[in-house]
């Protein structure tokens with residue numbers, strides 16, 4: 001964290017856009033080699049919308065669709081649905097809070113492909129809701145080529161999502177991901193191949209999906225549950241529980257709302273029943 005940002009941060013958390021500009025200015029001063037990048041991407045803009053649309057366009061533009069066209073679509077999306085920007089701010093805060101390797105907002109904004117893939121998906125999803133399906137698929141395709149993250153444009157994501165490393169994340173059409181979810185690389189939210197229609201997982205608020213976790217079918221992972229790395233989950237996971245293994249079994253579950261207060265040591269049979277333990 002730069003000295004100026006550190007001093008201001010002592011007086012309470014700054015708005016994301018203010019903090020991002022201070023970090024960008026500090027970086028331009030300290031690293032002349034990065035000055036033109038941070039100027040063009042952040043310091044030349046008046047607000048997060050302008051900066052984010054420039055960054056998305058800079059990454060996604062190619063021979064088939066130039067950066068200028070991508071930027072126009074991103075600008076349209078942010079003007080039409082400002083919640084895309086509040087979600088992007090929450091995503092940046094999520095990276096800062098949950099990734100011990102993250103030193104500020106600038107790093108994920110410019111370089112972390114989980115954050116960038118998610119902002120690309122948010123625009124693709126907006127295009128999908130506007131029934132501009134082919135264009136939405138173009139955004140999905142570029143996201144997959146650039147960031148190795150393949151999310152169907154119809155999939156729904158809440159705010160404050162953290163995709164760590166992100167390589168190999170695959171999310172199917174009817175999946176829903178709630179607020180404050182963290183997922184590591186190699187996570188699949190897919191179908192079993194045996195179902196049609198609404199066939200993908202529903203991930204509730206605050207869930208942690210470990211690296212390589214495969215959640216298959218229209219199953220629900222309850223609030224604040226965890227799926228251990230490398231697990232294959234085929235059944236609902238109750239709120240607060242941990243599922244691990246192939247196929248996944250429940251390995252940890254809260255037995256009541258406040259176990260520390262009641263000193264409740266029992267294992268509630270009903271939450272394990274679905275797992276035939």
Ligand SMILES: CC(C)(COP(=O)(O)OP(=O)(O)OC[C@H]1O[C@@H](n2cnc3c(N)ncnc32)[C@H](O)[C@@H]1OP(=O)(O)O)[C@@H](O)C(=O)NCCC(=O)NCCS
Nearest residue numbers: 184208209210211226227228229230231242244245251252
């Ligand atoms: C599951 C996890 C979140 C821990 O959750 P927890 O509720 O605190 O679980 P615990 O550590 O108490 O472990 C409970 C049991 O599950 C087992 N377990 C934990 N992770 C497991 C995994 N990935 N696969 C299989 N079993 C696992 C433990 O060995 C333990 O078994 P035991 O009771 O027989 O000793 C953690 O192990 C995990 O997988 N985190 C993801 C980390 C990750 O993806 N890292 C990649 C960084 S790049």
